[in-house]
Amino acid sequence: MTQKVAVLGTGKIGEALLSGMIRAGWNSADLLVTTRRRERADELHARHGVTPVTNTEAAKTADTLILTVKPQDMGTLLDELAPHLPADRLVISGAAGIPTAYFEERLAAATPVVRVMTNTPALVDEAMSVISAGTHATAAHLAHAEEIFGAVGKTLRVPESQQDACTALSGSGPAYFFYLVEAMTDAGILLGLPRDKAHELIVQSAIGAATMLRDSGEHPVKLRENVTSPAGTTISAIRELESHGVRAALIAALEAARDRSRELASGTTG
Numbered sequence: 001m002t003q004k005v006a007v008l009g010t011g012k013i014g015e016a017l018l019s020g021m022i023r024a025g026w027n028s029a030d031l032l033v034t035t036r037r038r039e040r041a042d043e044l045h046a047r048h049g050v051t052p053v054t055n056t057e058a059a060k061t062a063d064t065l066i067l068t069v070k071p072q073d074m075g076t077l078l079d080e081l082a083p084h085l086p087a088d089r090l091v092i093s094g095a096a097g098i099p100t101a102y103f104e105e106r107l108a109a110a111t112p113v114v115r116v117m118t119n120t121p122a123l124v125d126e127a128m129s130v131i132s133a134g135t136h137a138t139a140a141h142l143a144h145a146e147e148i149f150g151a152v153g154k155t156l157r158v159p160e161s162q163q164d165a166c167t168a169l170s171g172s173g174p175a176y177f178f179y180l181v182e183a184m185t186d187a188g189i190l191l192g193l194p195r196d197k198a199h200e201l202i203v204q205s206a207i208g209a210a211t212m213l214r215d216s217g218e219h220p221v222k223l224r225e226n227v228t229s230p231a232g233t234t235i236s237a238i239r240e241l242e243s244h245g246v247r248a249a250l251i252a253a254l255e256a257a258r259d260r261s262r263e264l265a266s267g268t269t270g
């Protein structure tokens with residue numbers, strides 16, 4: 001039997017996921033999407049050939065429901081789904097912060113729930129998605145979630161207690177790298193380079209460094225030491241980074257992101 005997968009609240013993450021699933025071989029005829037706005041539904045149909053349905057129709061007909069609305073919109077969505085959703089359907093949440101227990105309390109008893117935190121590199125099939133089982137999710141449910149999110153990159157199973165930390169590291173992680181590139185490009189401007197050249201130099205350096213981190217098997221400290229010549233240029237830069245507390249700032253920043261993820265869980269959404 002064909003398995004129907006519905007993406008509910010198909011915004012940036014939902015669309016990245018479903019486009020990756022189609023690239024990986026899913027049949028768009030088996031993919032349903034829900035949106036809040038009609039023009040967004042039309043756009044998704046035109047771009048991907050997927051079928052727009054209402055949330056209620058998705059609850060009644062899909063075998064797997066992937067919920068990718070903002071955490072603040074999840075309660076309203078669950079109120080809409082709960083009366084129509086049979087307990088044997090797999091519910092996958094892609095939302096930051098919200099624990100699987102939140103879904104289990106609002107859906108039919110024994111509904112299997114899987115929590116996933118992915119990231120925007122899903123758009124280029126380089127996502128990092130961390131996956132945790134709720135109370136009633138079986139090994140088969142986890143494997144199904146891995147199959148779906150494996151279409152857009154790497155997956156890793158973690159205990160749900162680590163999800164807020166993973167959200168701070170990999171969920172938000174791409175933003176920190178974009179921020180660094182932005183800041184380093186500004187530095188290039190200060191040093192007299194045209195913006196487009198500064199951007200190209202930094203982006204290629206980032207790609208090179210990321211590839212070495214992934215493929216060389218070397219520790220990042222060793223990779224950095226290899227760049228840092230005695231009495232050379234790099235150590236002058238590193239001294240400035242250390243004296244401005246950049247390492248401590250990064251640790252504090254990720255701790256703040258972890259704390260915000262926890263706040264989303266407790267309903268502090270302001």
Ligand SMILES: NC(=O)C1=CN([C@@H]2O[C@H](COP(=O)(O)OP(=O)(O)OC[C@H]3O[C@@H](n4cnc5c(N)ncnc54)[C@H](OP(=O)(O)O)[C@@H]3O)[C@@H](O)[C@H]2O)C=CC1
Nearest residue numbers: 009011012013034035036068069070071073095096118119
């Ligand atoms: N952006 C990121 O980098 C990451 C985001 N996430 C998580 O993914 C989720 C989505 O984030 P993102 O894609 O950035 O957000 P978006 O706002 O782009 O997507 C959410 C979509 O859900 C729609 N929506 C809201 N309520 C409903 C409803 N009741 N029925 C149908 N559609 C609805 C919104 O419609 P409308 O357009 O009208 O607002 C919007 O298009 C969040 O929970 C976030 O925590 C996880 C990892 C990374």
Ligand SMILES: O=C(O)[C@@H]1CCC=N1
Nearest residue numbers: 095096167171172173
């Ligand atoms: O900023 C956010 O809340 C979302 C979750 C992880 C990345 N973006």
